[in-house]
Every structure is written in structure tokens, then in C-alpha cells.
Amino acid sequence: MDEICVLAPATVSNVVCGFDCLGFALNEPFDEVHVRKIPEREIRIVNRDEFELPSDPTKNVAGVALQAMLDAVGADFGFGIEMTKYIKPGSGIGSSAASSCGAVAAANRLLEDRFSKHELVEFAMEGEKLASGAKHADNVAPCIFGGFVLIRSVDPLDVVPLGFPPLFVTIIHPQIQIKTADARAILPKDVALSTAVQQWSNLGAFVAALAQGDHELLARSMEDFIVEPARKSLIPEFEAVKAASIKAGALGGGISGSGPSMFMLSKNEKAAKNVETSMQQVYSQTGVEFKTYISQVNPAGIVFL
């Protein structure tokens, strides 16, 4: 094999009650990443999209992630990447994670699957560190593992793939920019223990509901007492989108990542489409441009073409 092409999916992190630990993978949108081995000890990046991301590998998340892998190998070779991104940077659905994960997953196949999924997540987290200043795994882990994953711990890394029933996701991406730093700064530093208990009771119930395939319990447990109340003011019409979505049949949902995208989970495709229509109705009155997506929760993660 000289060249590997993969599709690296968008992901939703900070799933309602699961701030900083729970994420899942989508079927679409996705990025298309081609990686080939080259004899030179370097990383060459060609961007085939409109987003004007840096081609300097030390300033590109895919480059940084691949360099971590090359360092681990002690390689006397390099990689060439061709990246076609369909996930807009800054959308809140794991655009940087898709770049890093696509690159390391493809490169690993060229290295005959030398590294485990946990190791690929470690490499991809170097990309996340470049993008946001902190190593976090709640987008890269679902991108690599697929499905729903819980990050029990980042250091040492402990990724827990979760059982889950078929679920459909509706995403609305308002075309506004929220800086991750602003979304972080708006969070409380401390929370009341009683509020933390409410939050973790919901998270425990959410994980149980996934394992048991209990859609009603899933709906009841999608309450966020801490992060959503702080961040929802950053997203125009957040409350209206949520209320209309639930009226249209969504089980629940919230802010994807640190926004501005919002996601809603539904039991079936029909409900997910009704939710999309209701989101479009709310947003068509705002003057804010937006895109919507419908996708199943993607059990596979990276797809090798």
C-alpha cells in the first residue's frame, strides 16, 4: 500500500450532562484525508478545500498529530497528506479532531496497524493541544473509536466505548464564530456540590439508558445544570431551537462541543427530519446563516476507502 484514503467523521462532545467526558461520532459531515509514505523525513500537507488552513505541519493539527506518531516510531521517513475538509473549522462538531484522527488512522494503516486505538487517540490529542491549548479527548476518541465513548481519564488516557441503541442526530450549525477561549471563560470555576450531584446522577442515568436502550430514560437524563445555563447565551435562539426540537419529537440535546452547533437526538429518522424542519423554521427568522445535517450515530468512526 502506497497511499491510504479515509473519511474522518464529525463528532459531538460535551453531550448535555457529560461535559468534558462524553462524545459520539456522526456519519456526516466528514473530512477526506489521503496519506502516503514519503522517503523524506518530513510532513507535507496539501489542503484541497476553501478553509485556508496552514500547510506548515507544525501549525496544522494533522501535521502535529502525525509528527507525534513519527517520533514514536523513530521514523527515517515522512508522510504526505492531502486534506479535503467538509467540516468547517470552528463549527463545534470536531473539525480539528477529524483532521488529526483521519491523518493518524490512515498513517497507522500504512504502518500495518502498529498502534492501538488508544495510541491513535494519544497522537491525535497533540493536534487538539495545538488547536485549543489543552489535551482533550472527547472529540478525537469518538472519531477513532466510533459510537458513544466516555473518557474516564485523560492522563492516563482511559477511553470507554459505550453500548448504545440506534439513534439519529440532527445538527444545526449557525454560521457564527464562538472562540473556545470565550466559551471556557464563561464557565463557573466552582459548582455547588448539590448541583454536581444532580449533574452526575443524570450522567449515570444517561450511560445506563444507552446500555439498556431506554429512550425515555435517555430523554429524562438529558438535563445540564452547569454548562448549558452558562453557555446558551452565546448561541442565538438556543432556547427556541431546543423547545421546537423537543416539540417536534427529539429526545433531547444541547450545545455541541463549545458551540455554536446544536444537536438533538431522536429515536428514528422521521423524528430527526421533523426536528430539522423545526430548527430551520426557527433559524430562518434570525437572519443568521446556518446549515443542518441529519446522521445516525456512527458506530465505526473512521472509514477506510
Next chain:
Amino acid sequence: MDEICVLAPATVSNVVCGFDCLGFALNEPFDEVHVRKIPEREIRIVNRDEFELPSDPTKNVAGVALQAMLDAVGADFGFGIEMTKYIKPGSGIGSSAASSCGAVAAANRLLEDRFSKHELVEFAMEGEKLASGAKHADNVAPCIFGGFVLIRSVDPLDVVPLGFPPLFVTIIHPQIQIKTADARAILPKDVALSTAVQQWSNLGAFVAALAQGDHELLARSMEDFIVEPARKSLIPEFEAVKAASIKAGALGGGISGSGPSMFMLSKNEKAAKNVETSMQQVYSQTGVEFKTYISQVNPAGIVFL
């Protein structure tokens, strides 16, 4: 049926990372509760043990719980209770919950199972309110439902029975008194958001580990960053008991309820017995009297004789 006799088991609440929301039932110790219907509109309590609990039904948790049930029925009759407690009050393994739950479960059978398990938990919580000043469900729910349960919410009550693998429990009950009020007062009112995230990541992983029967993940997720650090000073040799237990083969464990009992979970009975021996070795050097118990996690809860 004129009279029903039940065994109401001890329970462990505040299971490590699951403060105020996670509990499980033991096989032993248990209380023996006889309930019969009487024509008089009153509750008569006879205590057949050494603990000198009040026989005035307004001051006895079983009496208060049964009165809540009689009120819900609009009954023109009453109940007579004979209570033989083997679970010492104040032990931290759900003594008051066993009294209340045994009483309402037996009475419900006399009423031809008119009430659901959720409703029985509601009645029994009135007993908990008498005992501790607050309605909480993390002992009464596992006592009624059996197995591991998660309390997603107390008001409205939402009890989630969890799937779990076979697990053995070793309990050590140091014969000292910890006032629930003191154990509450020692807790922090607020916690750092970053610490809360660590705690709920562990709780999510613990629930997933139960569902997946993954003992190694169960062990890794039994870490408490909030409650145990605050409360462990109340229990002599807490750290030594924990360290010796894990060395002897326990998966992990912590303070049962608000103490003074400690519990450890093990994969099999042999490990649980080794853990008991190691606990006894630590405590025999303290001069504090103690009792130990070994039990499987009890999937049934209340047993009808």
C-alpha cells in the same frame, strides 16, 4: 393472608464515585419484619431486639413509612408490626431503610401489591426523612429494588435499576458512632468544576463497567475525589483498611453511607474472604470493636418468607 414476614437487607449507599445517587443491596445482614392487618386505625410496633428503638409509630421510621401508605389508601384499618433488627442502627449500611422498606413491602403484599416499587420507595423515604431530616432514596431504593440502583432524581423520584455482574462485598463495621449531621457538615459546599468532571467521569465509567461486566474498569473507576477525602478522617484506619483490602484482592471500595462501615467489592468469594481477613488484621490492632460481613450483591432486595 393475615400476616406477612419479610427479610429486609442492609444496603450500601454513596458508592465511591456515586455520592447521593448510587446504592446496592446486600444479602446480609438483614432485618426480619412481620406485618399484619388490624381492624383498628392505628399502627402498633413491637420491637424484638436489643436496640431500644421507639415503639411510638410517629417516632419510628417503619411507623412513619406505614402511615404514609395508610394515608395513600385512605385506610379504615391499621397494621401491627413485629420488628427484629439485626442491622445495628447507625452502622452506615441502611439500618433505618431496612426497617421502613421491610414494613411497606410486607404491608403492600397484604394489600395485594396495590403499590409499585417506585411508590414503596416514596413511602419508605418518609422514614428516611424522620431518621435524617432529608428525603433520600439511595438506601431505600436498593432495598426495595435489589441489585445496584441509580437515583436519577429524588423529586420527582426516578430510580434506575442497573445491570451488573456477580460481585462479592466485604463489610467492616467499626463499633463507633458517627453522627449523620457531622458527616454532612464535613463535606465541602462547593467543588471545583474540574474536580466534578473527574468525579462524574468515574461515575459514568462505573455504570458502564457494571453494564459490561468489566471488573478492571470497575476497579479503575472506584475513585472518589470529593467525599472520601473529606470524610475518611472520621473513620479510624480508613486508609490502612483500604490499602490492605486492595492488596488482598479487592477491586475497590470506600465508606458505606456516611460511615462508619467500609465496604469493598471483589470479583469472587475467595477474594472477598481474603479481604475480610486483611480488614480483621488491621482492626484487631486498633482496640476498636468491629464486625465483618461477606455477602453477594443481592439482586432481589426484600425476601418474602
